[in-house]
Amino acid sequence: MVLPVLGPAAPFAPAREPYAGIALRAALWLVFLAPFFYASYGFANWLASQRDDVGSIVFAWEHNIPFIAWTIVPYWSINLFYGLSLLLNDTKRGVDRLAGRYLTAQIVAVACFILFPLTATFVRPQTSGLLGSMFAVLGGFDKPFNQAPSLHIALLVIIWDHWRYRLKSMAGVVWHAWCLLIGASVLTTWQHHVIDIPTGALLGFFALWLFPRHGELPFAGFRLTADAGARRLALFYALVAALALAGAAAGAVLALWLILLWPALALAIVAFAYAGAGAKVFQKTADGSVSLASRVLLLPHRLGARINAWIWTRKLPPHVAIADGVFLGRFPTVAEAGAFGTVIDLAGELERPRGVACRWTAVAMVDLLPPSPEAQAQAVAAIEDARSHGTVLVCCALGFQRSAGAVAAWLVATGRADTLAQAHARLAASGRPVHLRIAMDEPA
Helix, strand or coil: CCCCCCCCCCCCCCCCCCHHHHHHHHHHHHHHHHHHHHHHHHHHHHHHHCCCCCECCCCHHHHHCCCCHHHHHHHHHHHHHHHHHHHCCCCHHHHHHHHHHHHHHHHHHHHHHHHCCECCCCCCCCCCHHHHHHHHHHHHHCCCCCCCCCHHHHHHHHHHHHHHCCCCHHHHHHHHHHHHHHHHHHHHCCCCCCCHHHHHHHHHHHHHHHCCCCCCCCCCCCCCCCCHHHHHHHHHHHHHHHHHHHHHHHCHHHCHHHHHHHHHHHHHHHHHHHHHHHHHHHCECCCCCECHHHHHHCHHHHHHHHHHHHHHHCCCCCEEEEECCEEEECCCCHHHHCCCCEEEEEECCCCCCCCCCCEEEEEEECCCCCCCHHHHHHHHHHHHHHHHHCCEEEECCCCCCHHHHHHHHHHHHCCCCCCHHHHHHHHHHCCCCCCCCCCCCCCC
């Protein structure tokens, strides 16, 4: 029997989901979200109105912000985009994740309005006509107590992110401009104070991080770690996050102290990683890039990691040769990376520098923790595969532990060392500090 010669197989393309099912899922979410929005928002307003100690956080210069009546139009337009964003999706999962972001923003904002209510101090001038009617409807349910974080801004961040992937060229430019107008309108309608905007944006990015567009949910499959070292590190980061949060709360009257909310949230996320969530909290992809939400939320931690790496490695060479074109080193700059054919990046917490032209393969690992067998095997395979593309730099933040462990495992797996102890000795002989966990009973 002669088999026919077939051409190359066509790339697999997943079948598109029927839009009717997507629209039904979106409609069901709207049936739940709309009443929940107005009920919870109204309850928080009513609760704050019963108190006589509701303060405000406002800068004196804010009273110079002009009232621009027509900006109520872009202000109201977010309601339209709220529903359209749910209805215009490609998959049911996309609908669910967007609804999860909406729900996260709503729950967190309302909790803040109940626990820490603030009031707007502006008294809007009278307006008439259509614009006056729009302000009247707004005033009918949106009382002045729901301030920081601005739910309007949080939802704007979520909706802006949803559409920026879909609108290209001039449509994208128009969309960004309209979103800027919506953002400015919370001030020019005298609906919010300035402090409400960054706190609302932080909430919006948190919702994006919690329900990312692609990949695993940060909390999916969470199981509290049994590793004592990981628990200690989780507790440490949680305590520092709590101190930052306490500083923000204690100094809130000065307004600028609220910036501590940012590192508090970043450190809480890192604590969550050590507690058992693992490297997926950094939302780092195989090419070394990270999601926008991760880039924003974890910026304080990344800056700290960069400073820590510089302190520990500033007097060391950036990398050392190990064997057969494989080098071990710290996280490289653009110029340092350009000297290699491939960079194998094991630093889950750091993002690939912009402008890197060489091949970049990331296997995200958490600092100071032993990698999973799967991640270690992936790193070893990546090193061996990369050798066919030129020299290879294996790096983590410092180049002391994660990358050293991967290179040591590669030396053993490829027969260049008989045991991990021998591989460790070889790495130590390179003159670079290495810190590996090796069983004491393993022969040297």
